[in-house]
Each structure stands twice: as structure tokens, then as C-alpha cells.
Amino acid sequence: MIEASICTIGDEILIGQVVDTNSSFIATELESLGIKVTRMLSIGDDQVTIANELRNELRNCGIVIVTGGLGPTKDDITKAALAALSGSKSYVENKNQQSINTRILKSRGLDVLESNKQQAMVPDTCEVIANEVGTAPIMVFRFQDNRFGHPATLYSLPGVPYEVREGISEVINDIRDHTPLSDIYHKSIMTFGMAESELAQTIEQWENDLPKEMHLAYLPDILTGVRLRLSIYGGKTAREQAMVNEQLEKLKGILGNNIYSTQDDTLQDYIGRLLKQNKKTLSIAESCTGGLVSALITSVPGASEYFLGSVTSYAINIKEKVLNVPPTILNRYGVVSSLVASSMAEGVKNLTKSDYAVSTTGLSGPTGDGQNPIGTVWIGIAGPNGVTSVKRNYQNDRDVNSKRFAASALDALRKVIERDLRNSQ
Amino acid sequence: MIEASICTIGDEILIGQVVDTNSSFIATELESLGIKVTRMLSIGDDQVTIANELRNELRNCGIVIVTGGLGPTKDDITKAALAALSGSKSYVENKNQQSINTRILKSRGLDVLESNKQQAMVPDTCEVIANEVGTAPIMVFRFQDNRFGHPATLYSLPGVPYEVREGISEVINDIRDHTPLSDIYHKSIMTFGMAESELAQTIEQWENDLPKEMHLAYLPDILTGVRLRLSIYGGKTAREQAMVNEQLEKLKGILGNNIYSTQDDTLQDYIGRLLKQNKKTLSIAESCTGGLVSALITSVPGASEYFLGSVTSYAINIKEKVLNVPPTILNRYGVVSSLVASSMAEGVKNLTKSDYAVSTTGLSGPTGDGQNPIGTVWIGIAGPNGVTSVKRNYQNDRDVNSKRFAASALDALRKVIERDLRNSQ
Numbered sequence: 001m002i003e004a005s006i007c008t009i010g011d012e013i014l015i016g017q018v019v020d021t022n023s024s025f026i027a028t029e030l031e032s033l034g035i036k037v038t039r040m041l042s043i044g045d046d047q048v049t050i051a052n053e054l055r056n057e058l059r060n061c062g063i064v065i066v067t068g069g070l071g072p073t074k075d076d077i078t079k080a081a082l083a084a085l086s087g088s089k090s091y092v093e094n095k096n097q098q099s100i101n102t103r104i105l106k107s108r109g110l111d112v113l114e115s116n117k118q119q120a121m122v123p124d125t126c127e128v129i130a131n132e133v134g135t136a137p138i139m140v141f142r143f144q145d146n147r148f149g150h151p152a153t154l155y156s157l158p159g160v161p162y163e164v165r166e167g168i169s170e171v172i173n174d175i176r177d178h179t180p181l182s183d184i185y186h187k188s189i190m191t192f193g194m195a196e197s198e199l200a201q202t203i204e205q206w207e208n209d210l211p212k213e214m215h216l217a218y219l220p221d222i223l224t225g226v227r228l229r230l231s232i233y234g235g236k237t238a239r240e241q242a243m244v245n246e247q248l249e250k251l252k253g254i255l256g257n258n259i260y261s262t263q264d265d266t267l268q269d270y271i272g273r274l275l276k277q278n279k280k281t282l283s284i285a286e287s288c289t290g291g292l293v294s295a296l297i298t299s300v301p302g303a304s305e306y307f308l309g310s311v312t313s314y315a316i317n318i319k320e321k322v323l324n325v326p327p328t329i330l331n332r333y334g335v336v337s338s339l340v341a342s343s344m345a346e347g348v349k350n351l352t353k354s355d356y357a358v359s360t361t362g363l364s365g366p367t368g369d370g371q372n373p374i375g376t377v378w379i380g381i382a383g384p385n386g387v388t389s390v391k392r393n394y395q396n397d398r399d400v401n402s403k404r405f406a407a408s409a410l411d412a413l414r415k416v417i418e419r420d421l422r423n424s425q
Numbered sequence: 426m427i428e429a430s431i432c433t434i435g436d437e438i439l440i441g442q443v444v445d446t447n448s449s450f451i452a453t454e455l456e457s458l459g460i461k462v463t464r465m466l467s468i469g470d471d472q473v474t475i476a477n478e479l480r481n482e483l484r485n486c487g488i489v490i491v492t493g494g495l496g497p498t499k500d501d502i503t504k505a506a507l508a509a510l511s512g513s514k515s516y517v518e519n520k521n522q523q524s525i526n527t528r529i530l531k532s533r534g535l536d537v538l539e540s541n542k543q544q545a546m547v548p549d550t551c552e553v554i555a556n557e558v559g560t561a562p563i564m565v566f567r568f569q570d571n572r573f574g575h576p577a578t579l580y581s582l583p584g585v586p587y588e589v590r591e592g593i594s595e596v597i598n599d600i601r602d603h604t605p606l607s608d609i610y611h612k613s614i615m616t617f618g619m620a621e622s623e624l625a626q627t628i629e630q631w632e633n634d635l636p637k638e639m640h641l642a643y644l645p646d647i648l649t650g651v652r653l654r655l656s657i658y659g660g661k662t663a664r665e666q667a668m669v670n671e672q673l674e675k676l677k678g679i680l681g682n683n684i685y686s687t688q689d690d691t692l693q694d695y696i697g698r699l700l701k702q703n704k705k706t707l708s709i710a711e712s713c714t715g716g717l718v719s720a721l722i723t724s725v726p727g728a729s730e731y732f733l734g735s736v737t738s739y740a741i742n743i744k745e746k747v748l749n750v751p752p753t754i755l756n757r758y759g760v761v762s763s764l765v766a767s768s769m770a771e772g773v774k775n776l777t778k779s780d781y782a783v784s785t786t787g788l789s790g791p792t793g794d795g796q797n798p799i800g801t802v803w804i805g806i807a808g809p810n811g812v813t814s815v816k817r818n819y820q821n822d823r824d825v826n827s828k829r830f831a832a833s834a835l836d837a838l839r840k841v842i843e844r845d846l847r848n849s850q
Contacts, residue, residue: 014462016452017644017654019444023467027441037439042448042465049463072622107800107820108620115622133821135622162825219442284716284737290723291709291716294737298715301791301823309743311736312709312719318734318777322747352743366726398726 002035002179005057008042009050009069009078010159022067022157022164028219029168033175034184034233035063045069050081058085058143058152063175068159070136072115079123082156086141088123095120096130097137104135126156129170134163140174153178185232187244189251190261190270192225192411199226203254211243222403223296224266225411260414267410268296274417275306275356282413284310285323285348285359287335288377292406293360308352313344323347336361336372338389341380345389349382357382358413364401377405381416385423388416426658427460427604430482433467434475434494434503435584447492447582447589454593458600459609459658460488470494475506483510483568483577488600493584495544495561504548507581511566513548520545521555522562529560551581554595559588565599578603610657612669614676615686615695617650617836624651628679635672647828648721649691650836685839692835693721699842700731700781707838709735710748710773710784712760713802717831718785733777738769748772761786761797763814766805770814774807782807783838789826802830806841810848813841 006026012018023040030037038061043053050069057064069078083091098120105112119135122128129138136158143152155171157164175181191199196218200207207216213234219227230247232240252259261270275282284294284307294310297303313319316335320327324347329339341361349357362377363369375394380387390412394404431451437443448465455462463486468478475494482489494503508516523545530537544560547553554563561583568577580596582589600606616624621643625632632641638659644652655672657665677684686695700707709719709732719735722728736747741760744750749772754764766786774782787802788794800819805812815837819829 008465011642012644013449014452014465015456015642016449016454016462017642019446019449020465021444024438024441024444027439029441031440037441038469040433040439040445040465040467044463053464072620072625104820107798107818109818110620110623113622113626115626133825162822166822217440217442286716286719289720290728291711291719291735291737294711294716295714295720295827298737298739299824299827303715304739308740309736309738309747310716311734311747312716312723313734314723314729315733315777322734322736322776351747352740399724402720402724 002063002181003038003061004030004035004063004065005061006037006040007054007057007064007066008040008159009045009066010042011044013042013068014044021161022159025161025164026065026067026168029172030063030065032184032186032231033172034182035175045077047077047081047084050078051085054081054085054154058148058154062150062152063179064152064154065171066154066156067164070119070156070158072113072119072135076118078156082139082141082154083123083125085154086123086125086143088125090124091121092124093121094128094130094137097128097135100130100132101135104133129167129174131158131163131167133166134158134160136163138167138171142178183234185241185244187230187248187262188264189228189230189248189259190225190263190265191228191255191258192260192267192407193258194226196220196226199228203251206247206250206254210247214243214247222400223407225260225407227264257415257418260411266296267407267414268300271297271410271414271417272300272303272306274414274421276302278417278421280355280417281306281308281352283308283348283352283354283357285344285357285380286310286312287314287319287344287360288362288364289360289402289406289409290314292402293358293409296406296410308354311348311351319344319347322351324350334369334371336363336369336376336378338378338380338391341378341389342382342387343380345380345382346387355384356413356417358409360405360409362405364405365398375401377408379405379409379412381413383416383420385420427488427606428463428486429455429460429488429490430464430466430486431462432465432479432482432489432491433584434470434491435467436469438467438493439469446586447584450586450589451490451492451593454597455488455490457609457611458597459607460600470502472502472506472509475503476510479506479510479579483573483579487575487577488604489577489579490596491579491581492589495581495583503581507564507566507579508548508550510579511548511550511568513550515549516546517549518546519553519555519562522553522560525555525557526560529558554592554599556583556588556592558591559583559585561588563592563596608659610666610669612655612673612687613689614653614655614673614684615650615688615690616653616680616683617685617692617832618683619651619680621645621651624653624680628676631672631675631679636668639669639672647825648832650685650832652689682840682843685836691721692832692839693725696722696835696839696842697725697728697731699839699846701727703842703846705780705842706731706733706777708733708773708777708779708782710769710782710805711735711737712739712744712769712785713787713789714785714827714831714834715739717827718783718834721831721835733779736773736776744769747776749775759794759796761788761794761801761803763803763805763816766803766814767807767812768805770805770807771812780809781838781842783834785830785834787830789830790823800826802833804830804834804837806838808841808845810845
């Protein structure tokens with residue numbers, strides 16, 4: 001099995017200012033190729049340390065992926081270390097990256113400074129993968145067998161997470177082109193509504209009965225639920241893919257509509273597809289989630305095809321005036337109640353003339369309302385067949401509660417749309 | 426300066442299943458004590474690897490903090506490695522932890538299993554700090570000078586973030602009791618509107634002239650701008666803090682209102698304080714940002730004291746009907762225009778009767794409008810003294826553009842509020 005090491009360079013990581021999310025992201029990508037990550041390492045912006053540590057990683061692994069340590073203010077250190085490590089005597093300008101950088105800076109109304117120009121200069125020992133969304137190119141250093149006792153490749157990426165996310169596919173392609181990898185076939189099964197431990201207990205027997213060559217990974221996320229990833233090595237043939245599908249059908253029998261998709265999806269992607277395919281529109285009324293449900297729905301490209309708009313009603317009189325929630329309901333049942341949730345959903349549905357509407361009203365914390373525990377949310381869903389509401393309870397801090405509320409609202413919405421689609425068939 | 430290394434043990438980290446947030450949290454704690462974290466390392470659940478890697482860290486650093494690799498299912502591996510490393514021949518029961526574990530399990534309605542009992546058994550070479558909120562105790566291994574060439578201490582904590590957060594204060598106390606520490610003083614300076622490279626060039630002379638014992642770090646973030654952190658060692662005395670303040674005043678002279686705060690702030694925190702202190706209210710009208718500006722504003726606890734509500738108008742008729750944007754303006758100037766931004770801000774201000782309102786209308790991508798380049802946003806700000814609008818251009822993907830739009834809207838808003846406050850003085 002091919003082994004890899006992931007290294008992060010940057011004092012900001014070591015002082016705890018920034019949580020390193022790149023390494024985890026890259027690890028997931030490598031793991032899905034069947035590459036084993038044996039170590040992750042974070043080191044500071046020091047030239048000697050960088051050169052020594054990377055040399056050590058290259059001795060241990062055939063693939064070393066480095067993020068960070070690049071950028072207009074500290075470019076020199078990492079590049080000098082990489083130049084020293086690879087025996088480079090001079091830097092060359094990468095014209096492609098230079099023109100990308102000029103374009104990026106101009107589009108931001110910025111002048112191209114000397115420090116920006118330096119970013120497109122790379123050691124003459126590396127190949128370059130252009131960074132289309134940032135000014136530091138991806139550098140690829142290849143080392144022959146005789147250097148570290150095995151062929152080794154070092155990829156140096158900038159540290160900005162979205163640049164890593166954009167650039168990683170080219171790195172993966174390069175790894176595929178240069179490394180003999182065994183085939184691996186993955187199937188993602190998106191679940192929502194069960195915690196990882198509950199899910200594990202529910203499917204324990206099924207998991208134990210999986211064929212030896214199959215592997216299951218639990219990949220939980222607050223916003224998308226627990227993704228189950230079923231992998232099979234040598235998954236190129238129809239036979240192996242059929243084995244995966246057979247297991248998937250069994251799993252569907254156990255988990256029912258806790259599974260919302262068998263693609264690598266988010267709830268908002270899935271809901272977007274449902275609405276688009278069925279030519280339905282959506283509006284949103286938020287209170288405690290403060291715009292998050294709307295932000296999730298609109299994070300999907302093309303959301304304007306089905307999303308009309310939303311109202312965040314933090315103040316009570318916005319609930320009354322804009323969403324038409326009757327004051328008597330607010331007074332009698334309180335803001336965090338089933339009837340207010342239903343009324344908000346109906347209000348925004350009427351205001352926008354959408355087919356569906358979802359609403360949230362709850363307490364994300366830290367202050368409560370003296371009636372409901374912090375972490376309580378009521379979700380309303382209005383649709384062509386009436387209004388329903390559901391209550392959820394979580395026990396986290398403000399930030400996590402808000403995210404759980406928003407994800408639960410999307411989950412409740414998709415269940416109503418699914419039910420309507422089933423009934424109309 | 427005392428140096429430390431932070432190690433994480435667990436296969437779940439290396440396959441990317443879990444993002445390691447413990448290391449960052451621990452680093453912040455150590456750094457505020459003036460302890461320099463030189464490395465962070467993540468390794469898998471393998472006894473030989475654990476023993477070798479930890480031995481190596483102890484050779485390099487006086488303090489090694491380990492998280493993870495403990496728990497009822499995989500306790501044995503890490504403990505055996507630590508026993509081997511410290512020359513332990515036998516395990517002893519820690520009675521205090523045993524009774525805590527019995528209490529914790531009973532309170533969860535669980536029986537005390539053999540695997541639970543094993544958790545309170547520790548190598549006879551360690552001291553124990555009780556874990557009050559979990560079943561794996563914190564183990565402290567002290568090594569004399571002659572072992573690694575310097576005195577060294579290894580702290581082994583469980584990997585559950587909540588348990589780390591609870592347990593770290595006892596670890597910090599133990600470090601303080603056993604280690605001579607120097608003081609460190611930090612000052613954060615929050616800037617917005619200049620990219621890292623532009624900022625670095627602008628303050629280059631000032632940075633070069635900093636006294637030797639001061640250190641500057643650039644900490645960029647899409648949503649909060651570039652944070653400059655000025656640090657000084659031995660920062661206990663008034664003299665050294667005065668030195669920092671003197672430099673800060675010089676910096677303010679150079680950067681002007683690109684500095685929005687000299688606390689460890691976000692734009693939404695700062696705006697919240699401005700509004701609260703001046704008893705002003707805010708509403709928001711969003712188009713391209715889809716709810717993100719509102720979600721940022723409401724991420725601040727207590728936002729309900731000044732935030733009334735928001736309207737996300739994705740469909741044109743919501744802009745007309747709810748926000749009262751005149752159809753003639755929409756037809757004549759297009760949705761992404763100065764007048765539509767102004768009109769949206771005025772519309773939501775009138776609807777909610779707020780003191781201030783901010784709006785966004787732009788193109789986050791991937792589809793454009795045939796008129797404006799993708800990455801264009803118009804921001805409108807309505808306040809007691811009229812309406813203004815500003816245009817910004819970015820060139821990123823949909824997700825990053827949305828975030829830049831939202832942060833720029835907050836920055837434009839705070840500048841208008843600041844101007845009004847200056848003028849009213």
C-alpha cells in the first residue's frame with residue numbers, strides 16, 4: 001500500500017490561531033484512492049526546520065503533501081527550504097501563474113506588487129500546477145530512487161483552505177498518473193437523524209456481516225448528517241459494484257428514510273434537485289437560525305431556479321407585520337412554539353407565493369425564554385398539502401445549536417417533499 | 426524559551442474522519458504561557474510507532490502533550506507504549522479514577538464492565554490527574570535529565586475534545602508548578618480592506634523598525650480580514666505594555682480606518698458593540714449573499730438587542746413587493762446596480778423601522794447576468810443620514826465570493842456607522 005505524509009507549515013497553526021482543516025480534507029482524498037496516511041505533521045516557518053522535517057518525511061513515505069508556508073509575506077522561507085532540499089540553484093518565473101496573478105489582483109482592483117511577482121517565481125527543480133484561485137502555485141518535486149531509497153514526490157500547496165480544495169484534484173490526477181494504485185470503489189450513503197453511535201448500534205449486525213473486502217467508514221458532519229462510505233478494493237468490475245449495491249439495498253431496509261441520498265450529497269443539494277425536478281419553489285422564514293437555512297439553500301449553484309426568498313424575523317413585530325403571525329398566537333403560546341413555527345411558514349409561503357416554505361423558531365443560546373430549555377427548536381413546513389411542525393432538542397453551544405437547527409429544518413423539509421411526491425404518484 | 430510538542434494518536438485522524446481541534450486548543454493555552462509549540466504530530470494506533478515517535482518528541486522538547494489513543498476499545502496500545510517508554514513493569518489501579526468511573530457510568534445507567542475497570546489501571550511509573558468528566562485518567566510521566574539530555578514531562582490525555590477542555594487547566598497548573606516560565610503579552614489589531622500582501626508592503630518600514638523583542642504575525646481570514654498580532658516577551662511590566670501601545674499608535678497613523686478594532690474581534694462583534702452602545706438597530710436585505718450577512722450578525726450572542734430582521738430576495742418580485750424596489754429601477758439599471766442596492770437598503774429599513782440597513786446585490790457565480798463580471802457586488806447602506814452604495818469586485822468561486830461579499834458589506838456598514846458617530850460628536 002502506498003504511504004503518504006501530510007505536513008502543514010505555519011506559525012499560525014503552532015500558536016493555535018488556526019485549526020488545520022487541510023490535513024483532514026487531504027487525508028480523506030488520499031484515503032479514497034487507497035493511499036495510507038501514516039503521519040500528519042505541523043511545523044513552523046523556519047527554513048532549516050522545514051528542510052530537515054520534509055527530508056525526514058520523504059525518507060519515510062513515497063508521497064509527501066505540504067500545505068502552507070506560502071504567501072506574499074513568508075514565501076521565501078518555504079521556497080528556500082524546498083530549493084535547498086531539491087538542489088535548486090536558481091528560481092524561474094512561471095509565466096502561466098504570473099498571468100493568473102495579474103488577472104486576480106487586477107480584478108480585485110489591486111496593483112501587482114513586487115511581492116506578488118515573487119509568488120510566481122519557483123525553484124527550477126519543480127514542476128508547476130497552476131493555482132487558478134490564488135497567487136501561490138502548486139509545486140511538484142520528484143525525487144529519484146537513489147535519493148531516499150524509493151521514488152518520492154513532494155507536493156507543495158498554499159495553506160488557504162479553499163485554494164487547497166480547488167487544487168487538490170490536479171494533485172490527485174498527478175498522483176494517479178505517476179503511482180501504481182489499486183482500484184477502489186466507494187459508495188456514499190447520506191443519513192440524517194441518527195447520531196454516529198446510534199447508527200453504529202442499529203447497523204452493527206449488517207456491518208459485521210459485510211464481506212471481508214468491504215470497508216465501512218462513518219463520516220459525521222453537523223450540517224449533512226452521518227455519511228456512510230462503503231468501499232471495496234478492486235472495485236472496477238461489475239461483480240464488485242453489484243456486491244456493493246446488494247449491501248446498499250439491505251442497508252436501506254434497515255435505515256428507511258434516515259437515508260436521504262446515495263450520492264455524495266448535502267441536504268441542500270438533494271432538496272435543490274427534488275425541487276428543480278418537480279418544478280416547485282421554496283421560501284424560508286427564520287428566527288433563531290438567523291439566515292443560516294437560507295445561506296445553505298443558496299450555497300447551491302442554480303438555487304435561483306427554485307428559491308424565491310426568505311425573511312429573518314428576529315424582532316417580534318417583523319413576525320407580525322411581515323410574516324403575518326397573529327399577535328394572539330405569539331402572546332398565548334410564546335415565540336418558541338408549534339403554532340408560531342407553522343404560522344411563520346405559512347406567512348412566508350403566502351408572501352412569496354412559493355410551493356413550499358420552512359421556518360425555524362427556537363433558542364440557540366446563551367439566553368433562554370424561561371419556558372423552553374436552550375437547544376429547543378420548532379420547525380414549520382408549509383406545502384401544497386398543508387402545514388406541519390416538528391420539535392427538536394439539542395444540547396450544544398450557540399454556534400452548534402444554530403447549525404443543528406438549520407440542518408434539522410432541511411431534513412424536515414425534505415421528508416415532507418418526499419411524502420408529497422410519494423402520495424402524488 | 427520552553428518548547429513543547431503536541432501529539433495526537435488515532436487512526437480516525439489519519440483517515441480524515443475527524444478534524445483534530447485538540448492540538449489547536451492546547452497550543453493556544455501553551456502559547457499564552459509563553460511556551461513555544463515547535464511541532465504537532467498525528468500518528469496511528471500502533472504500539473511501536475507510538476513509543477518511537479513519543480521518544481523522539483521527548484528528545485526534542487521538554488514538554489510533550491499527547492491526546493487520544495485512550496478509551497475502552499483501544500486503551501491497551503497507547504498505555505503499553507507509555508509503559509514501555511517509561512520502563513514500567515506493572516499497572517496499578519487509581520482508586521480515585523475508579524470511583525469517578527463508577528459514578529459516571531451509573532449516572533448514565535450503564536454497568537461497569539471489565540473494559541471500564543481497566544481504564545483506571547495505569548503504569549506504575551506515572552502520576553495521575555483525575556478526569557472528572559470521562560473514564561480515562563490523565564497520566565503524567567516525568568523523565569530525569571539523564572534520559573533525554575534535559576528534564577522532560579509527558580502528559581497523556583484522552584482524545585474527546587470536551588474532556589481535553591476540562592482537563593487542560595490541571596495540566597497547565599502542573600506545568601506552572603514544575604517549569605520556569607517567562608511572560609508574554611499579545612495585542613490583536615483587526616484590519617479589513619487590504620490583502621495580506623498590500624498590508625505587508627504598507628507597513629514594511631514600521632515592521633522593520635519594531636524593537637527586537639517584539640514579533641508581528643499576519644493572520645488573514647476571509648470573514649474577519651487580516652488580524653495583526655503584536656507580541657512581546659516579558660510583557661508583565663507596564664513598560665513593555667507601553668512599548669506595545671506606542672507601536673500601535675504609530676500603526677493607527679499608517680492604516681487609519683482600515684483598522685476596525687484593537688480587540689480580538691470579528692466585524693460582527695464590533696458592529697454589535699457599536700450598535701448596542703449607541704442604541705441603534707439594524708436590518709438587512711440580501712440577494713447574492715443569500716442570508717449569510719444575517720447569519721453572521723446573528724452569530725453574536727445578544728444580537729436580538731439591535732438586530733430586527735432581514736429579507737433575502739432571490740426572486741425579483743420579492744425585491745419589488747417586499748422591499749419596495751421600483752420596477753423601473755430594476756428594468757433600467759439591472760438587478761446588480763448601485764440604485765437597486767440603495768433601494769433594497771432603504772426598503773428593508775422602512776419595512777423594519779431600523780436605524781441602519783445594509784444590502785447586497787451581486788453575482789457570486791457560476792452564472793452571470795451578461796452585464797457585470799462574476800464577483801461583482803453592490804452594497805447599499807441606509808442610515809439616519811441617507812443612503813450610500815459601494816461596489817466591490819472579487820474573483821473566486823461561489824462560496825468564497827459570497828463570503829467576501831458578506832464581509833465587505835459588514836465593513837461598509839461599520840464605516841458608515843463610524844462616520845455618523847464622528848459627525849455627531
